[in-house]
Amino acid sequence: MEQGQIGVITRTLLQEQDAALLRAMGLRPNTKIRVCQTGGPWIIEMRRSGGACSRIGLADAIAAHIHVGPF
Amino acid sequence: MxxxxxxxxxxxxxxxxxxxxxxxxxxxxxxxxxxxxxxxxxxxxxxxxxxxxxxxxxxxxxxxxxxxxxxxxxxxxxxxxxxxxxxxxxxxxxxxxxxxxxxxxxxxxxxxxxxxxxxxxxxxxxxxxxxxxxxxxxxxxxxxxxxxxxxxxxxxxxxxxxxxxxxxxxxxxxxxxxxxxxxxxxxxxxxxxxxxxxxxxxxxxxxxxxxxxGDDRDEARTITDRLDKAFTHPVAGVGAFAFVMALMFYVIFKLATYPMDLVDGLFASLADGVRRVLPEGILADLLAGGVVGGVGATVIFVPQICLLFFMISLLEDTGYLARAAFVMDRVLRPFGLSGHSFVPLLSSHACALPGIMSARAVPDRKDRLATILVAPFMTCSARIPVYVLLTTILFRGRPAMGAIAFVGCYALGIIAALGSAALARRTLLQGKSRPMALELPSYKVPSLSTALLTTLDRGLVFLKKAGSTILAISIVLWWLSTYPIVEPPPVATDLRARAAALVATAGDDSTDPLYESEMLLAEAGLLEAIHATRMSFAGRLGRGIEPVFRPLGFDWQLSVGVLSSFAAREVFVSTMAVMLTGEEDTETEGILDRLARATREDGVTPVFTVAVSWALLVYYVLAMQCLPTLAVTAKESGSVKWAVLQLVWMCTVAYLAAMIVYQSLLLFGVR
CATH class of the missing domain: 3.40.50.300 (P-loop containing nucleotide triphosphate hydrolases)
Incomplete structure (x- = not known):
């Protein structure tokens, strides 16, 4: 994805512990995201209705295993 | 639903x-x-x-x-x-x-x-x-x-x-x-x-x-985006990080000086007060030298520790530290550590105890253990008095060179820590460091009251945990370096007798004999202090272990200094001052001069030759000489074996590096 693009998480292919942590942090399938920065680290803004959002930083090794589809 | x-x-x-x-x-x-x-x-x-x-x-x-x-x-x-x-x-x-x-x-x-x-x-x-x-x-x-x-x-x-x-x-x-x-x-x-x-x-x-x-809005938060981009950028992010850290340490070291001087003065007055109130003897020595001295040696570092936690709390509250963790992740990852390790390693530059304690925030167990093991390589404030003494001796009248050597000591500690972490992650703690996934909190103005209360809390925890251990060790060391009480050497007794005779024969208006008498008494006091140290349990131990340190160029007096500072590094300076000059105050130029000119027992060879001073400096950068750190390592790692490994590894690295430096300098004709 390019910087500034908006998409929806479709699936994650991560180790169980990492996947569970990300889900608990709110990064789970059907979550709408905006890519604020690509690589070194990836910065993802998770967006919910009503303007609610939060940001997480992801190492490249984690971001590579997160699949995103068009919004 | x-x-x-x-x-x-x-x-x-x-x-x-x-x-x-x-x-x-x-x-x-x-x-x-x-x-x-x-x-x-x-x-x-x-x-x-x-x-x-x-x-x-x-x-x-x-x-x-x-x-x-x-x-x-x-x-x-x-x-x-x-x-x-x-x-x-x-x-x-x-x-x-x-x-x-x-x-x-x-x-x-x-x-x-x-x-x-x-x-x-x-x-x-x-x-x-x-x-x-x-x-x-x-x-x-x-x-x-x-x-x-x-x-x-x-x-x-x-x-x-x-x-x-x-x-x-x-x-x-x-x-x-x-x-x-x-x-x-x-x-x-x-x-x-x-x-x-x-x-x-x-x-x-x-x-x-x-x-x-409210409505869904897809507009970008441009200011946050720009700040994130700058703070996590491979070049600008490192620059911002270096600036923030330099500013933080400048503030810590600059501001801590005043309360540290105050604490130092207070405990010196307290020790004087104890000696004035109590009659001369074991109790006065124990309270003034062991208890007040030991507590003072701990409390003096509390201002630095508190300032460090205060600054870290403020930084954390701004939201910056989470971004800095990603910057450091790039630097630390080739050495088997992750960005989570950077706050513990940073804190260890003030003191390894809070640094190791803050390693709890490292989520992966192997990352956490590696961080705990290498954190004491970072130059803590207790090493600074030793660096000051040795760089001053090595570079008298050349402050710029002294400053470079000082920075070199910090760099050597960091290199040793990263090298050791890399080795640990390839042997005992095999496996890749877990990639980072970290929430990036919103940027905000930090709360002063939260930072103050966090500082108070962490300061009290430090005093409680470290103070008790250091106090106990100080009392043991005081006992080892004070006992057994021995008779003064005959030379000193003669000097005192001559001084007494001079006073008795001096006329009312004569000042020369009185001055000469004072000089003789001072010399007698110095000889008695050296003799007492030499004959104390610590002195005997020093002579016993002298052969071990001989390849590093250390004589028995330096061996006592190294041994006495095993529990706390900064003790080295006061030990050497007592043994070589008979005074504990090392602040004055005169004392440093006298330390630099002090000779071994042959009366000719300087104690601090150039080669010995370099070897000592390298030894103190790398050696594990802090018992409370070992205690905290055992507690935080959950096993004594990690503390033993830390002790053996750091002392081995220090010994070998100091020996290589000393022998290499001799080889090149530097004595």
């Missing part, structure tokens, strides 16, 4: 007090609320058998009775396979409790969620509701949410959850009184969300969809 509905139940609790567990995601302002409510009426307790801490505080409100608040570690879910989550689970079910607290479920759970991202916190709310305990939901940071135009219908949320929902701002105090009232009268919620993870997530999404107000 899958929700079981039941009757809301009131739950009996002790007459006028409620025990409330504060649960929440990290960065939701839990600690800010805790500090606002409890102020200084709080203590930090460990959970038995773990290194995790919970803060316990008391709130006395006129119309709410007493509320005991327990600030649990921040978690994203209490069902995760992580230490913090397990502790929250155990605490809520009443299976574990912070040390000194009763083993029972809390009377009330207060779940704190972030008003700027309500949806995420609802999963944790659901997990808490399933515990069937009286529950209150606090939606914090409402001031920030309003500024961003984020709103939620809290009345509708309370209906759906079946428990009280309070909108508040721990920072401004808005809604905090109402939150206290709700805590005091909380009842068991009449709704129970689904138990399975995906069902709970669906439930949270549905609840959020019902309560979220």
């Amino acid at each position: 899958t929700t079981e509905v039941g009757q809301s139940e009131a739950r009996p609790r002790t007459a006028d007090s409620a025990r409330v567990a504060l649960l929440g995601n990290p960065n939701t302002g839990k600690s800010t609320l805790f500090n606002r409510l409890c102020g200084a009426r709080q203590k930090t307790s460990n959970f038995p058998g773990t290194t995790q801490e919970a803060r316990v505080g008391l709130v006395r409100a006129d119309d709410h009775g007493a509320i005991e608040l327990i600030d649990l570690p921040g978690v994203y879910s209490i069902e995760l396979d992580m230490t913090e989550a397990a502790l929250c689970r155990g605490m809520i079910s009443g299976e574990i409790a912070p040390r000194g607290e009763r083993l029972a479920p809390p009377d009330v759970i207060c779940v704190m969620i972030d008003a700027t991202d309500l949806g995420r916190g609802l999963v944790l709310v659901g997990e808490a509701l399933r515990r069937r305990l009286p529950t209150v939901v606090a939606i914090n940071m409402v001031d920030l949410a309003r500024r961003r135009g984020v709103h939620a219908d809290e009345g509708r949320l309370a209906d759906i959850l079946g428990c009280a929902v309070v909108v508040c701002s721990a920072r401004t105090g808005e809604g905090v009184d109402r939150l206290l009232s709700e805590m005091a009268r909380a009842s068991i919620p009449n709704r129970t969300p689904p138990g399975d993870a995906s069902g709970l997530e669906r439930w949270a999404d549905e609840v959020f969809a019902e309560v979220a107000l």
Whole structure:
């Protein structure tokens, strides 16, 4: 994805512990995201209705295993 | 929406007090609320058998009775396979409790969620509701949410959850009184969300969809984007990090000087007072030299420790540290460490004890162990007096060279730490460091009161944990270097006799014999001090181990210095001052001159030759000479074997490096 693009998480292919942590942090399938920065680290803004959002930083090794589809 | 509905139940609790567990995601302002409510009426307790801490505080409100608040570690879910989550689970079910607290479920759970991202916190709310305990939901940071135009219908949320929902701002105090009232009268919620993870997530999404107000907006937060881009940039991010760290350490070292001088002066006066009040003897020596000296040696570092925690707390509150962790992740990853390790390593530059303690935040066990093992290589403030002494001796009249050598010492410590971490991760702690996934909290103005209370809390923990150990060690060292009491050497007795004779024969108006008498007495005192040190248990040990240090160029006096500073590095300077000059004060130029000119027993060879000084400097950069650090390593790693490994590894590296330096310099004709 390019910087500034908006998409929806479709699936994650991560180790169980990492996947569970990300889900608990709110990064789970059907979550709408905006890519604020690509690589070194990836910065993802998770967006919910009503303007609610939060940001997480992801190492490249984690971001590579997160699949995103068009919004 | 899958929700079981039941009757809301009131739950009996002790007459006028409620025990409330504060649960929440990290960065939701839990600690800010805790500090606002409890102020200084709080203590930090460990959970038995773990290194995790919970803060316990008391709130006395006129119309709410007493509320005991327990600030649990921040978690994203209490069902995760992580230490913090397990502790929250155990605490809520009443299976574990912070040390000194009763083993029972809390009377009330207060779940704190972030008003700027309500949806995420609802999963944790659901997990808490399933515990069937009286529950209150606090939606914090409402001031920030309003500024961003984020709103939620809290009345509708309370209906759906079946428990009280309070909108508040721990920072401004808005809604905090109402939150206290709700805590005091909380009842068991009449709704129970689904138990399975995906069902709970669906439930949270549905609840959020019902309560979220306002329009969806897709505009970018450009200022946050720009700041994030700058602070995590491979070049600009490193530059910003270097600037922030340089500023932080400048402030710490600059400001700490004043309280440190004050503490130093206070303890010196206290020791003088003890000697004036008590008659000369063992008790006066023990109290003035062992107890006051030992406590003073610990307390003198408290200003630096407190300033470090204050600055780190401020930085953390701004939201910058999470970004800096990613910058450092790039630097540390080739050495088998992750960005999580950078705060512990940074803190170790003030003192390894808080540095190692802060390694609890490193989520991966192998990363955490590697961080703990190498943290003491960082130049702590206790090494600085030794660096000052040796660089001054090596570069007298060349301050620029001295400064370069000083920076070199810091660099050598960092290189040794990274090299050791890389080796540990390729041998004992094999495996790749876990890639980082970290929440990036919103940028905000830091809270001064939170930073002050955190500093007070950490300062007291440091004094309690380190002070007791250092005090005990100081007393033992005092005993070893003071006993046995020996007769003065005949030369000194002769000098004293000559001085007495001079005074007896001097006329009323003659000053020369009196001056000469004082000089003789001073020389006698010096000889007695050297003799006493030489014959003390520490002195005998020094002579015993001298052959071990001979390849490094150390004579028996330096061996005593190294041995006496095993418990605390800074002791080396005062030991050498006592042994070589007979005075403990090393601040004056004269004493440094005398140390630089001091000779070995042959009266010709300097104690501090160029080669020996370099070898000593390298030895002190790398050696593990801090017993409290070893004690904390054993505690934090959960095993004495890691502390033993740390001791053996650091001392071996220090010994070999110092020997290579000394022998190489001799080879090149430098003596």
